[in-house]
Structure formats: structure tokens, C-alpha cells
Amino acid sequence: MSILIAGAGIGGLTTALSLHAAGVGDVRVLESVAEIKPLGVGLNILPNAVRELAELDLLDELLEVALPTGSLGYYNRHGQLIWREPRGVAAGYRWPQLSVHRGRLQSVLADTVRRRLGPDAIVTDARVEGFVPREDGGVDVRVHHTAAGRRSETTADALIGADGIHSKVRACLYPEEGPPPWNGLVVWRGTTYAPPFLDGRSMIIAGDDRRRAVVYPMSGPDGPGGTVLMNWAVARAADPEAVFEDADWNRAVAPETFLHHFADLAFDWLDVPALIRTAREAYVYPMVDRDPLPRWTHGAVTLLGDAAHAMYPMGSNGATQSIVDARVLARELALGDSPVPALAAYEAERLPVLTRIQASARRRGPEVVIDLAHERAPGGFTDVGAVFPGDELQSISAEFARLGGFDPETVNTRASLTVPSRAGGPR
Structure with a gap:
């Protein structure tokens, strides 16, 4: 069985590793950039996805570049605590929650793919630009090698579109969708x-109904009394004249252009302002997502990760769900006799769950407690129990976790x- 994966991001690389571990031997990852560089900022990987990385025998290596998150706290714009909950092992999971720089995570995954699948398993400067179903059930894939200035065509039993929010595979399946x-x-x-x-392992979200700040460390101190690598994100409504023609995650910006907000x-x-002022890198992008699709799978072609279900960054579910997608997809392909029913089974399991999570993210997910705190007590409070009676706060958090399984x-x-093991060896 030959599998092509479009995109060497977190989802695509985890898919390659999962397929290899499941005994699928012919796997290639096509990446549009000419060189994979450790770009981006921070990610939080929830325990359900860390479990999957652990089962791929990656946890020890990841713990060298990531930090287990100990707690998550929600605060109002006055810095008053609304709700704090333990995370990872402290919350009763058998696996930690990890805070990690996206580039470091991607590097670990890419290096492991090359080590386990071979140095040619990742093909760079190879952007999937189209495909045609074959009569034998496979697919012919057209590839553009931008830097080399040429095009090529390759054949596979299945094509996995893990090429992000601007997925070309998705655009081919839904050409009228737009940006x-x-x-x-x-x-x-x-x-x-x-x-x-x-405590050095806390993730916090603070603000009101107009502005939000998310901050968490991604490393331990670099020595006694030293510093840690901190991720921060701040958000607010755009100025009326703001124009974003493209959601580019790597659009650099000077901190002084937005610090005053x-x-x-x-x-x-x-x-928080001091973190922004002394940033080693800063980027700006519009908060965009994708509308849920009625189906991801069309014959021997399917979507995964942001290509399938890009969502607002609420609840740490972007990379997390891409990793789980990859594992479910690999299981179905390894246990199935043919890619087409296997891809359909993957979609049947994952699409309903992700549709619910996408909808919850649009409602701000568990971060809604910050909106409610501002609505009910805009000037602050002395007793949060008077603002959120009973177990309301715990119920909001638990419902979001239950919703996504x-x-x-x-x-x-x-x-x-x-x-x-009964699935056999490489196929």
C-alpha cells in the first residue's frame, strides 16, 4: 500500500510515523517548502495526544524540548483569578500536557521520520497542486517543484491532505469554498x-470581553535564577481599516505597533507588556478558521488536521487533534484491506467529534469564563463565588473536555x- 501525505507539519509527520509503526511500508511526505525550518511559536499538546506520541516512543525525546504544564488559570483584566485547574498528570491523566515551541516539535518529528522511514521519506520543494482518481482505485497526484522550476506526477493508493488551513487538497475537493x-x-x-x-509551569489566560492574553513557559530555567522560553499571544478586535488578504502565520511585526493595546x-x-516589549520574535495574523465540511473523504483522498478542521486557538486543540487524526487514520489503513473503506472509517470516527469542537471554539470554548466574568463583574470582584455560583466553573471546563473525548x-x-501485531509487517 502506497500513501502520499501532503504537508510536513505536525499532523502530516505524525501520520507518517504512525503508518510506519502500523506496518505500512510505502509512505512519502510531500512538503512545499524547500527547507523545513523550526518556525512558529508555542503549542500546547493535551494528554490525549501526548499519549499517542508516547505510544510512538517519542515522549522521552519530547521531554527534552518541552515543558510539562502543571496548571491553567483564567484571570480577569485586573489580574484576579477566576478559575484554576491542574493539567496533565496533576489532573489525573497518565500522560502530561506539554508546552512546546512548534519548531522544536516539528524538528523532533521530522528527524524521527527520516531516521525510521529513510532519508528520502520527506520530499521538500514538492507542493501538491492537483490529483486525478484512477480506475484501479488509486490516485495520480500532480506536484509542483517551485524552487526547481518543474512539475511532476506520481501515483499512490491514497492521498492524505495534511497541508494546513490553506490546503490545496481541500481546495481541489471544494473549489468554491474561498479563503x-x-x-x-x-x-x-x-x-x-x-x-x-x-510556579514556573503555569499557563494563564487573562483579559476581558475585548482583549485576551495567553502566556505559558515552554522550557525550564537555563540555570539557577535564569530565564525560560515563554510563549505569549494577545488578541483584540481589529481596527476598522485593518485588511488581511492572506492568513500568513509567519508575518513578522514590530512589538511597538500593537503593544499599546x-x-x-x-x-x-x-x-504581559514587558514580555511583548522584549520579544525575540513577534507575528500577526487574523483569527480565522474553516467552516465544518460535510465530508473529508472522497474515494482514495482525505483530509487531516487543519486541512480538515482548522479552528480558533481555543482549548489547545489544533495540533492535539491533528495528532489524534493521524493515529486513527493509520490504524484504519493498517487494518483495512483497501484504502477507500479505511479512509471512510477514519472520517466516520473523527468528523463528528471535530465538528463539535470547531463549534465550541467559535463560542470561545472554556475561555468563555473570562467573558462571563467581565459581563457579571466588570470592575472586578472580592469573591469569585459570588460571580460564579455553585460548580458552574468546573462544569464549563468538564463539559469542554467531555465534548472532545x-x-x-x-x-x-x-x-x-x-x-x-496481527496486522502484519510492512505492506
């Missing part, structure tokens, strides 16, 4: 080396997605 819809918010993201805050988010336990009980007790 990702924008909700009017702008996000600025960056990284900074700074002293740890709180968040100048008052300085608390005695964390100075990543509550501790489900993650700890569900069957492994690792393909049993």
Missing part, C-alpha cells in the same frame, strides 16, 4: 526569554490506537 473566514479579531504571537512566573495587562505576578477517564481507559 478562510475571519471573525474580526487579530492575534499577535511571539516568544520571549523571561524569568518564570507563578495591552499596556494595562501588567499584574504583580506577570507583566479528552477527559481523564476517557483518555486513561480507552483502547490503544496502536495496531496489534
Whole structure:
């Protein structure tokens, strides 16, 4: 069975590793850029996806470049705590939650793909630009080698579109869809080396109904009393004259162009403006997603990760769900006799779940507690219990985890997605 994967991002690389581990021997990853560089900023990988990376024997290596997240706290714009919950092992999971720079995670995955599948498993300067179904059930794939100035065609039993929010594979399946819809918010993201805050393993989200700041460390201190690599993201409604013709995740921006919007988010336990002011890198992009699709799979072609279900960055579900997609897809392909029914089975399991999560992200997911706190107590509070009576806060958090199937009980007790040995060797 030969599989082509469009895109060497988190989802595409995890798919390649999962297929190899499941005994699918002929796997190639086609990546549009000429050289894979450690770009991007921070990601949080939830325990349900960390479990999958652990079952691929990657956890020890990832712990060298990532930080286990200990807690998540929601704060109002005055820096008052609304709700804090333990994360990862502290919350009862058998696996940690990991905060990691996207580039470091991608590098670990890419290096492992080349080591396990061979140095030619990832083909760079190879952008999938179209495909044609074959009568034998496979697919002919057209590839553009931009830097080399040429085009080629290759054949596979199945094509996996893991080529991101601007997926060409998706565009071929849905040519009338158009660009990702924008909700009017702008996000600025960056990284900074700074002293740890709180206990050094805390992720925080602070703000009101107009502005939001997310901050978390991605490394331990670089020595006694040293600094950590910090990820930060701030968001607000765009100015009326703002125009974004393309959602480019790597559009660099100077911190002083937006710092003033968040100048008052300085608390005695964390100075958000100082993080922005001293950033080592900063990027701007519009907050966009994709509308849910009625189907991802068309014969021997399917979508995965952001190409299938790009969503707002609420609840740490982007890379997390791409990793789970990859594992489910690999299981179905390894256990099935033919790619077409296997891809359909993958879609049947994953599409309903992701459609629900996409909808929840548009409602701000668990971050809605910050909106509610501002609505009910815009000037702050002395007792959060008077603002959120009973177990309302815990219920909001638990419902979001239950919705996506990543509550501790489900993650700890569900069957492994690792393909049993009866699937045989490489196919």
C-alpha cells in the first residue's frame, strides 16, 4: 500500500510515523517548502495526544524540548483569578500536557521520520497542486517543484491532505469554498526569554470581553535564577481599516505597533507588556478558521488536521487533534484491506467529534469564563463565588473536555490506537 501525505507539519509527520509503526511500508511526505525550518511559536499538546506520541516512543525525546504544564488559570483584566485547574498528570491523566515551541516539535518529528522511514521519506520543494482518481482505485497526484522550476506526477493508493488551513487538497475537493473566514479579531504571537512566573509551569489566560492574553513557559530555567522560553499571544478586535488578504502565520511585526493595546495587562505576578516589549520574535495574523465540511473523504483522498478542521486557538486543540487524526487514520489503513473503506472509517470516527469542537471554539470554548466574568463583574470582584455560583466553573471546563473525548477517564481507559501485531509487517 502506497500513501502520499501532503504537508510536513505536525499532523502530516505524525501520520507518517504512525503508518510506519502500523506496518505500512510505502509512505512519502510531500512538503512545499524547500527547507523545513523550526518556525512558529508555542503549542500546547493535551494528554490525549501526548499519549499517542508516547505510544510512538517519542515522549522521552519530547521531554527534552518541552515543558510539562502543571496548571491553567483564567484571570480577569485586573489580574484576579477566576478559575484554576491542574493539567496533565496533576489532573489525573497518565500522560502530561506539554508546552512546546512548534519548531522544536516539528524538528523532533521530522528527524524521527527520516531516521525510521529513510532519508528520502520527506520530499521538500514538492507542493501538491492537483490529483486525478484512477480506475484501479488509486490516485495520480500532480506536484509542483517551485524552487526547481518543474512539475511532476506520481501515483499512490491514497492521498492524505495534511497541508494546513490553506490546503490545496481541500481546495481541489471544494473549489468554491474561498479563503478562510475571519471573525474580526487579530492575534499577535511571539516568544520571549523571561524569568518564570507563578510556579514556573503555569499557563494563564487573562483579559476581558475585548482583549485576551495567553502566556505559558515552554522550557525550564537555563540555570539557577535564569530565564525560560515563554510563549505569549494577545488578541483584540481589529481596527476598522485593518485588511488581511492572506492568513500568513509567519508575518513578522514590530512589538511597538500593537503593544499599546495591552499596556494595562501588567499584574504583580506577570507583566504581559514587558514580555511583548522584549520579544525575540513577534507575528500577526487574523483569527480565522474553516467552516465544518460535510465530508473529508472522497474515494482514495482525505483530509487531516487543519486541512480538515482548522479552528480558533481555543482549548489547545489544533495540533492535539491533528495528532489524534493521524493515529486513527493509520490504524484504519493498517487494518483495512483497501484504502477507500479505511479512509471512510477514519472520517466516520473523527468528523463528528471535530465538528463539535470547531463549534465550541467559535463560542470561545472554556475561555468563555473570562467573558462571563467581565459581563457579571466588570470592575472586578472580592469573591469569585459570588460571580460564579455553585460548580458552574468546573462544569464549563468538564463539559469542554467531555465534548472532545479528552477527559481523564476517557483518555486513561480507552483502547490503544496502536495496531496489534496481527496486522502484519510492512505492506
